[in-house]
Amino acid sequence: MNDELRALFPITAHAIYLNHAAVSPPPRTTLEAVAGQLADVRENGSVHYRDWNAVKESARKIAAAMIGARPEQVAFMRNTSDGLSTIANGLSWRPGDNLVTFRNEFPSNIYPWLRIRDAFGVEVRMCEERDGRIDLDELIGLIDSKTRLVAISQVQYASGFRADLERVGRAARARDALLVVDIIQAMGVLPTDVTAELVDAAAGAGHKVLGCFICRTVRGNALSRHWWAGSAYRIPRITPISNRDGSRVRWPGKQAQDPRH
Numbered sequence: 560m561n562d563e564l565r566a567l568f569p570i571t572a573h574a575i576y577l578n579h580a581a582v583s584p585p586p587r588t589t590l591e592a593v594a595g596q597l598a599d600v601r602e603n604g605s606v607h608y609r610d611w612n613a614v615k616e617s618a619r620k621i622a623a624a625m626i627g628a629r630p631e632q633v634a635f636m637r638n639t640s641d642g643l644s645t646i647a648n649g650l651s652w653r654p655g656d657n658l659v660t661f662r663n664e665f666p667s668n669i670y671p672w673l674r675i676r677d678a679f680g681v682e683v684r685m686c687e688e689r690d691g692r693i694d695l696d697e698l699i700g701l702i703d704s705k706t707r708l709v710a711i712s713q714v715q716y717a718s719g720f721r722a723d724l725e726r727v728g729r730a731a732r733a734r735d736a737l738l739v740v741d742i743i744q745a746m747g748v749l750p751t752d753v754t755a756e757l758v759d760a761a762a763g764a765g766h767k768v769l770g771c772f773i774c775r776t777v778r779g780n781a782l783s784r785h786w787w788a789g790s791a792y793r794i795p796r797i798t799p800i801s802n803r804d805g806s807r808v809r810w811p812g813k814q815a816q817d818p819r820h
């Protein structure tokens with residue numbers, strides 16, 4: 560790291576910081592931006608809200624470009640866990656549905672699915688770890704015509720295993736299942752291209768590497784239009800979902816009944 564960059568991270572003046580991808584120290588620029596925003600509210604209330612919106616939209620564009628999405632597909636959420644939970648709770652589940660995930664996912668990518676299992680009688684199929692890796696053949700072998708979604712991380716938090724998302728995405732799409740990806744361990748380190756990799760929804764955050772932004776993207780116009788609003792306008796239910804060409808996503812069976820409604 561050159562001196563100019565190093566100066567942005569005050570921690571380097573008194574410590575050797577080795578990023579272990581938990582919570583990274585943010586650069587001075589992040590702190591200044593956050594403090595500047597708060598100072599503006601302190602001095603002016605909401606007089607400059609149009610400027611705030613412009614900053615937000617510019618951040619949305621940057622986030623979208625970083626993950627290969629369109630800006631209108633990006634919503635700002637509280638964090639990755641919030642994004643994954645919202646996806647889980649936003650779909651209409653029925654008994655008999657199943658979803659596929661990996662046994663050693665970070666808890667944020669396990670507990671929302673267990674809740675769906677308990678609330679709606681959905682089967683949670685967990686692919687086991689094999690020698691510190693995910694055997695993608697095994698994972699894909701768990702997908703069948705009743706699979707509504709596959710939920711995995713682009714990079715595993717414990718092992719660092721990096722999944723071939725496009726391969727999983729193709730297998731999921733062949734069965735009309737969604738691919739939901741936790742991208743937090745990859746964002747800013749590895750390229751993520753949700754479009755090319757056939758990712759339907761992704762949740763991530765910047766506190767591993769980037770500083771502080773949170774985003775999510777989803778496939779389909781109807782879905783993204785709703786989700787654009789993000790946590791400020793939480794919607795209880797998300798259906799229907801359209802493909803990129805505007806056609807409806809076909810779920811296993813016709814009528815998706817959500818016992819909560």
Ligand SMILES: Cc1ncc(COP(=O)(O)O)c(C=O)c1O
Pocket residue numbers: 580581638639640641665667668712715716741743744763764
């Ligand atoms: C893979 C993974 N997913 C989710 C999280 C939680 O992220 P957030 O704090 O943004 O909910 C972490 C944090 O350690 C993580 O490593």
